[in-house]
Structures are given as C-alpha cells and as structure tokens.
Amino acid sequence: MQIITGKAKIAAVLGWPIEHSRSPLLHNFWLQRHQIDGAYIPLAVKAEDFKDVIQTMKAAGFKGCNVTIPHKEAAYQCCDIVDETAKKMGSVNTLWFTEDGKICGTSTDGDGFVANLRDAGITLTNKKILILGAGGAARSVAYSLLQENAQITITNRTLERAEQLVQDLNSGRVIDWQSWTKELGSFDLLVNTTSLGMEGKEDFQFDLQNASKNLVVTDIVYVPRITPLLKAAEQKGLKTVEGLGMLLHQARLGFSKWFGVDPIVDHELTEFVANSLKK
Ligand SMILES: NC(=O)c1ccc[n+]([C@@H]2O[C@H](COP(=O)([O-])OP(=O)(O)OC[C@H]3O[C@@H](n4cnc5c(N)ncnc54)[C@H](OP(=O)(O)O)[C@@H]3O)[C@@H](O)[C@H]2O)c1
Incomplete structure (x- = not known):
C-alpha cells in the first residue's frame, strides 16, 4: 500500500x-513503482474557475498539473514561461x-506521438x-513530425x-478529404488524428486498397485499443x-518535472492502463 506523508509531492x-481520465491511474502506477512519497489526483474544474484553481494550487504547494478539455488554451494564458512547442500550439497540457x-507550460502530445512510433x-x-x-x-502531431524532418500532408x-x-506551421500541403484514399499509395505513414473510430462516435468510412505494402498505419484514438x-x-x-503508447509517453515529462524521476513506458504499464479501458 502506498502511504503519503506531510512531505508528499502533489500533482x-x-x-x-474528468472521470474518464486515465492519467491518475498511470501516474499513481509510476509513483508506486518508484516508491515516491507523492500523489496525483483528478480535479473536476469548470472553465470559469480554472484560473483561480491554478493560483490556489500554486499557493497550496502543488508541483504542477496536467490539463485536459476544455482548459488547454486557458492554461497557456496562465503561463509565465512557455517553450516553442507551446507557442506553436497556443495551448498546453502540462504545467509545473x-x-x-513561476508557472511553466508545454504541450507533450507531439513528443508522446513520436516516442510511441520510435518504440515501435x-x-x-x-x-x-x-x-x-x-x-x-x-x-501537436504535425509540429513534432516536422521537427523530425518528415514531409507532411x-x-x-x-x-x-x-x-x-499548414499556414501556421509554414510547411506541408493539403489534400481534399474526399480524395485521400486515392492518393494513399504515395505515403509511408498514415496517421489518424480525428476522433473517428473512437467508441461512441460515428462510423469511419475509409478504404486502404491503394496502400503500398510498406505503409505503416497509426491511430491516436485508443478507445477501442484496436480501432x-x-x-x-x-x-x-x-x-x-x-x-495508447502516445498517451503513456506524453505523461512522462510532467511526471519527471513534478516527482523527479523520468519513468519508462513498458509492457506492464501498457497492460495495466489497457485493462482499465475495458471497464
Ligand atoms: N493517444 C493520445 O494520447 C491522444 C492525445 C490527444 C488526443 N487523442 C485523441 O485524438 C482525437 C482528436 O482529438 P483532438 O483534441 O484533436 O480533437 P478536436 O480538436 O476536436 O479535432 C477533432 C478532429 O476530428 C475531425 N472529425 C470529427 N468528427 C468527424 C467526422 N464525423 N468526420 C470527419 N472528421 C471528423 C475534426 O474535423 P473537423 O475539423 O472537420 O471538425 C477534427 O479534425 C480524440 O479521439 C482524442 O481522444 C489521443
């Protein structure tokens, strides 16, 4: 059993x-694995209360937080210090x-996406x-892919x-939504970043018949795990x-900022979080 003391680090x-968030599960898994005196808690915060809550957390000694819908842009506005990634996004998901x-912020989704592909x-x-x-x-995905010198459409x-x-990124090109399946043969990697395919969303109509045999396909939707x-x-x-790996990797930076350990994404963690998605 993990017990916290008066010196516990809190994020x-x-x-x-917030009930749907898997972040408490995964951060508390890492806290337990590394025997860290700390806790990571879910806070249901309305948009109109967001800025006050951030100031209160700072005053109460929290190490920082993740933010999710609908707070990512408001969180960016709260920051005293942001990096280039956050500036490009105009939003952040991690504050410390x-x-x-000072309140520092960045967006970790793009790095999480790239790390997940690198793992594979x-x-x-x-x-x-x-x-x-x-x-x-x-x-986030497009910005990180450009940092890796990929060619994006x-x-x-x-x-x-x-x-x-494309204009904001100053790179890449656009093709028509109706014609992507016809043009698929000229790509090395297909990335779905839409919410199509997610449990409870409308059907995703697609056709992979023009894909080359070397095409790699990735989906950032992780419910269901196999879209x-x-x-x-x-x-x-x-x-x-x-x-799912993107979700796990994007969490690493925040954990290391708050708790001082750079955690790893491995099979045990992946299965632990994946099991929670079935419930
Ligand atoms: N694995 C991870 O760690 C991770 C991280 C972040 C997000 N995600 C997942 O990524 C998905 C997108 O998140 P987001 O924050 O980018 O959402 P978002 O800003 O609301 O964007 C939604 C995207 O989906 C498209 N879309 C929605 N319904 C559609 C439909 N019926 N037909 C065609 N396109 C449709 C939208 O197109 P329009 O512009 O035409 O509306 C837009 O491109 C969500 O499922 C989210 O859970 C996963």
Whole structure:
C-alpha cells in the first residue's frame, strides 16, 4: 500500500468532466513503482474557475498539473514561461510551478506521438506522412513530425482548418478529404488524428486498397485499443502502431518535472492502463 506523508509531492489533472481520465491511474502506477512519497489526483474544474484553481494550487504547494478539455488554451494564458512547442500550439497540457512562483507550460502530445512510433521501430526522417484531421491533436502531431524532418500532408473534413494548420506551421500541403484514399499509395505513414473510430462516435468510412505494402498505419484514438482503421490495416498485412503508447509517453515529462524521476513506458504499464479501458 502506498502511504503519503506531510512531505508528499502533489500533482493533479484538471478537466471538465474528468472521470474518464486515465492519467491518475498511470501516474499513481509510476509513483508506486518508484516508491515516491507523492500523489496525483483528478480535479473536476469548470472553465470559469480554472484560473483561480491554478493560483490556489500554486499557493497550496502543488508541483504542477496536467490539463485536459476544455482548459488547454486557458492554461497557456496562465503561463509565465512557455517553450516553442507551446507557442506553436497556443495551448498546453502540462504545467509545473517553479520555486520562485513561476508557472511553466508545454504541450507533450507531439513528443508522446513520436516516442510511441520510435518504440515501435519507425523512423520518420524524410518519410511521406498523411495526417487525417486538423484539430488540436493534429497540430501537436504535425509540429513534432516536422521537427523530425518528415514531409507532411494534411487532409481534414473541414478543408479551411487543414489550410490554416499548414499556414501556421509554414510547411506541408493539403489534400481534399474526399480524395485521400486515392492518393494513399504515395505515403509511408498514415496517421489518424480525428476522433473517428473512437467508441461512441460515428462510423469511419475509409478504404486502404491503394496502400503500398510498406505503409505503416497509426491511430491516436485508443478507445477501442484496436480501432477499425488499425484492424483493417492489420487484415491487409500492414504494420500498425496503436495510440495508447502516445498517451503513456506524453505523461512522462510532467511526471519527471513534478516527482523527479523520468519513468519508462513498458509492457506492464501498457497492460495495466489497457485493462482499465475495458471497464
Ligand atoms: N493517444 C493520445 O494520447 C491522444 C492525445 C490527444 C488526443 N487523442 C485523441 O485524438 C482525437 C482528436 O482529438 P483532438 O483534441 O484533436 O480533437 P478536436 O480538436 O476536436 O479535432 C477533432 C478532429 O476530428 C475531425 N472529425 C470529427 N468528427 C468527424 C467526422 N464525423 N468526420 C470527419 N472528421 C471528423 C475534426 O474535423 P473537423 O475539423 O472537420 O471538425 C477534427 O479534425 C480524440 O479521439 C482524442 O481522444 C489521443
């Protein structure tokens, strides 16, 4: 049993709603594994209370927090110090408080995405990559792929959003949502960053028949763990990478800032969190 003392380091995840978050599970797994005197708690915080809660957490000695929907942009506004990634995103998902009272923030999704592919042995330099989607997650993924010198193409149901993303990134090109399946043959990696395929969302209509046999397919949706896109790719004999690893890897930076240990993502952790998704 993990017992905390008066010296415990405390971090949290803030969202509205927050019950669905797997972050407490995974951070407390690492705390226990590393026998750290600390805790990571879920806080259900309404948008109108967000800024006050952050200031109160800082005053109460919290080490920092993760933020999820709908707070990522508000969290960016609260920061005294942000890095280039956060500036490109205009949002953050990880905050930490410094000894002299500064609020620092970054967005870890993109790094988590790249680390997940690296774990699967996928190299990205000069690879031709098709990104489905142009929402918040697509922005993080696309930015990190460009840092890896990959060549990105973006397609999105709402074309203007894809065009805006390419313009903001100052790199990449856009193709029409209706034509991505026809153009699939010219890509090395297909990334789904839309919410299509997620449990409870509408059906995802796609066609992989033009894929080359070397195409790698990854989906950042992780509920279900094997999404319809990944299932179809597997059936076609293509290499696939599931999105759960991205969730686990993106959590590492916050943990190391708050608790002083850089934790690893391994089979035991992956299965532990995956089991919670079945419930
Ligand atoms: N594995 C991880 O760690 C991780 C991290 C972050 C997010 N995610 C997952 O990634 C997904 C997207 O998150 P987000 O924050 O980027 O959401 P978001 O900002 O709301 O963007 C949603 C994206 O999905 C597209 N979309 C939604 N419904 C669609 C439909 N019926 N047909 C075609 N496109 C549709 C949207 O297109 P429009 O622009 O046309 O609306 C947009 O590109 C979610 O499922 C989330 O759980 C996973």
